[in-house]
Amino acid sequence: MKLNVLVLGSGGREHALCDKISRSPRLEKFFCAPGSSAISRLARCVHFDILNPATVLEFAVKNKINLVVVGPEVPLAAGVSDALGKRKIACFGPTRRAARLESSKAFAKEFMKKYEIPTAHFRAFQSFSSVSRYLSQITERPLVVKASGLAGGKGVFVCENKRAALLAAKKLMEERIFKDAGDKVVIEECLTGPELSVMGLTDGRSFVLLPLSRDHKRLKDRDLGPNTGGMGAFAPVSVSTKIKEEIEKIFKKTLTGIRREKMNYRGLLYCGLMLTEDGPKVLEFNCRFGDPETQAVLPLMDSDLLPFLWATSQKKLKGLKLKVRKKTSVCVNLVSEGYPEKIKIGRRISGLEKKHEGAQIFHCGTVLENGEWKSAGGRVLSVVGVGSNLKDARQKAYGGADAILFQGRAFRRDIAKERIFRQKLK
Numbered sequence: 001m002k003l004n005v006l007v008l009g010s011g012g013r014e015h016a017l018c019d020k021i022s023r024s025p026r027l028e029k030f031f032c033a034p035g036s037s038a039i040s041r042l043a044r045c046v047h048f049d050i051l052n053p054a055t056v057l058e059f060a061v062k063n064k065i066n067l068v069v070v071g072p073e074v075p076l077a078a079g080v081s082d083a084l085g086k087r088k089i090a091c092f093g094p095t096r097r098a099a100r101l102e103s104s105k106a107f108a109k110e111f112m113k114k115y116e117i118p119t120a121h122f123r124a125f126q127s128f129s130s131v132s133r134y135l136s137q138i139t140e141r142p143l144v145v146k147a148s149g150l151a152g153g154k155g156v157f158v159c160e161n162k163r164a165a166l167l168a169a170k171k172l173m174e175e176r177i178f179k180d181a182g183d184k185v186v187i188e189e190c191l192t193g194p195e196l197s198v199m200g201l202t203d204g205r206s207f208v209l210l211p212l213s214r215d216h217k218r219l220k221d222r223d224l225g226p227n228t229g230g231m232g233a234f235a236p237v238s239v240s241t242k243i244k245e246e247i248e249k250i251f252k253k254t255l256t257g258i259r260r261e262k263m264n265y266r267g268l269l270y271c272g273l274m275l276t277e278d279g280p281k282v283l284e285f286n287c288r289f290g291d292p293e294t295q296a297v298l299p300l301m302d303s304d305l306l307p308f309l310w311a312t313s314q315k316k317l318k319g320l321k322l323k324v325r326k327k328t329s330v331c332v333n334l335v336s337e338g339y340p341e342k343i344k345i346g347r348r349i350s351g352l353e354k355k356h357e358g359a360q361i362f363h364c365g366t367v368l369e370n371g372e373w374k375s376a377g378g379r380v381l382s383v384v385g386v387g388s389n390l391k392d393a394r395q396k397a398y399g400g401a402d403a404i405l406f407q408g409r410a411f412r413r414d415i416a417k418e419r420i421f422r423q424k425l426k
């Protein structure tokens with residue numbers, strides 16, 4: 001069966017998804033809302049409010065859409081999947097209730113505790129005074145303070161001491177820098193170890209893991225500076241059989257919880273893991289493809305992605321095997337001046353139409369105006385190199401990154417450079 005597909009979103013992740021879907025022989029009509037200038041070369045971009053479930057449903061019905069693929073988390077938290085489900089339109093993306101695994105960190109932590117999924121010890125708070133009281137009672141130590149709600153990957157503060165933790169909680173709960181996302185705050189123990197992003201397609205019963213990847217969240221080289229939405233990624237990360245088994249165990253326990261809680265989960269489950277001395281622990285769940293991990297992982301997929309997305313939405317994932325190229329990919333994000341705080345946009349971008357030896361470019365925040373590409377967001381471009389090893393892939397990615405210029409352009413020089421990832425993680 002040929003499929004009419006609608007992708008929701010406009011960033012680098014959606015550009016990579018659209019790129020992959022557009023190559024599928026199973027594809028009939030292809031729409032993206034709102035999409036971007038770059039995506040418009042692959043799909044028909046349409047404009048309506050993707051955060052309004054009724055509007056998404058109306059478009060899907062009118063255009064005989066068979067499958068809606070949701071890129072970002074906010075439409076999921078708004079209930080887009082629920083609205084489509086009521087009219088039997090398939091959606092790759094969980095229902096609003098299931099998406100709480102991402103949209104409420106307090107809920108996700110309780111879920112992990114209940115289903116014995118390894119994670120950092122935590123406490124959840126609903127008022128600044130209770131945070132303040134708690135901090136005054138504990139001994140000095142590093143702590144992690146998190147906005148419970150959605151904050152675009154920027155609501156997490158790793159704090160050296162209690163004073164910094166109190167300040168972070170104040171920013172979230174009193175200054176309300178992320179509005180009601182900071183109404184509840186989670187404070188957890190600070191873990192250490194290499195981090196790993198695990199993405200798996202799941203229909204609530206079976207799961208298919210994609211190649212493991214590593215995201216670089218901090219703004220600056222050597223993991224300095226504030227957390228961002230992501231400065232780059234690479235894949236695959238190779239891990240020992242023991243870690244692989246532990247990861248599978250985490251997925252199985254999560255699916256058990258999803259079933260027991262009667263959540264309707266058909267989509268992507270993302271586990272942000274830290275490999276601690278006591279084994280892998282879950283830092284966070286996301287209910288959608290990671291950004292920029294997707295830009296690094298999809299170019300490694302040999303299989304046609306669309307039948308996998310469709311099978312997930314139809315609860316027919318069982319037995320499907322993903323074919324992966326024996327290659328390595330590195331994604332370097334070029335970001336705007338001032339990112340992740342006050343960004344400067346509208347800067348003319350040069351070098352985009354050049355051939356970039358081996359580098360593939362996904363647009364995160366750009367616009368084509370009168371034949372000129374301009375920056376239009378915090379994250380501007382993902383430059384991805386695919387090679388036979390990390391060194392080769394890095395060379396290609398950085399070759400591309402260096403050739404693309406815009407005023408105030410910033411990127412990390414050390415993506416995929418950590419020594420620890422050059423060998424199998426044990």
Ligand code: AMP
Binds near residue numbers: 153156189191
């Ligand atoms: P999250 O959005 O929850 O994944 O957090 C963003 C980043 O903050 C993670 O990728 C980690 O680098 C860091 N982080 C989150 N939780 C912890 C923790 N419990 N211990 C240490 N670092 C953490």
Ligand code: GLY
Binds near residue numbers: 153215229291
């Ligand atoms: N790269 C982390 C995320 O997508 O949230």
